[in-house]
Amino acid sequence: MKNCVFNVSVDTKKWFKAAGVRAVKTMAQTAIGVIGSSALISTVDWKVVLSASVVAGVVSVLTSIAGIPEVESEG
Known part of the structure; x- marks a missing residue:
């Protein structure tokens, strides 16, 4: 696990930033999917x-623990 957050050669600040960006993108994609599918059926249940x-x-952040390609390990 070369880019794992627990690896000492990985910059923790960069990892948190990259994991946060991924999580927000995943949340937005999920929201769009749920809104789109529920809008076809009836009203949107927020x-x-x-x-x-x-x-x-949460699943995105947990998956990112194994490693994020955007965060290079230093070493």
């Missing part, structure tokens, strides 16, 4: 949109 987006963001 609690479902919010909860699905938050879960997607």
Whole structure:
């Protein structure tokens, strides 16, 4: 795990920034998907949109622990 956040050669600030950007993008994509699918059926349930987006963001951050290609290890 070359770009893992627990690797001492990885810059933690860069990792958190990259993981945050990925999580926000994932949350936005999830929100768009949920809004789009629920708009076709009836009205948008904003609690479902919010909860699905938050879960997607958490999963994104947890997945990023294994490594983020944008963050180069120094060494």
